[in-house]
Amino acid sequence: MKDFDQIIPMLQGGEGDVITGIIDTEARRQKVSFTSEVFPVRHMAISRRPGPAVKQLESLRAMRVGMIPGTTWEQAVIDAGVPKSKRVAFRDAELLVAGLRTGQVDAIVMTVFDFSLAKKHDAELVAGAFVGKAGAAALAVRHEDGRLLEALNGYLRGMQQARHTLLFKYLSEEALTLIAQARRE
DSSP states (O other), rough: OOOOHHHHOOOOOOOOSOEEEEOOHHHHTTTSOOSSSSSEEEEEEETTSSSSSOOHHHHHHHHOEEETTTSSSHHHHTTTTGGGGGGEEOOOHHHHHHHHHTOOOOEEEEEEHHHHHHHHOOOTTTEEEEEEEEEEEEEOOTTTOHHHHHHHHHHHHTTTTHHHHHHHHSSSSHHHHHHHHHOOO
């Protein structure tokens, strides 16, 4: 899929039955139904060494900030008050991180989870200030697919211990600390 903002219309049009790894938002709940939380979500400002960490949202507003249109990452950038003239759109996370690496942007906004995965490939990424409120990633289905939603929630309840095991296996110590911090703030 080239444009993330097409994922919900594609689901509604029958081009799939479940969306994975989507963040549950009020606006999206108007269009689709969400399962219980798969993993916690918190957006944060990310920079790259040798540049400084983005410690304050005020400094983020003065930077060229990369984001992916149609995502909560973009909405977090908008909500943080980054002027439109300072926002730079990228098609996907790989290009977004590459834009930071090549200096096309000074910072990006992504979730702690995605930061942890990206940092495994680029050790120079630096976690900064949290942006916005804590949320949840979940699975999404069409509103009329209540039986599927019920089955997925049952599966997720049964997989709760496995989810924790996988989070500890695949996320770095830094990411686990950031998730704990995000839940407290």
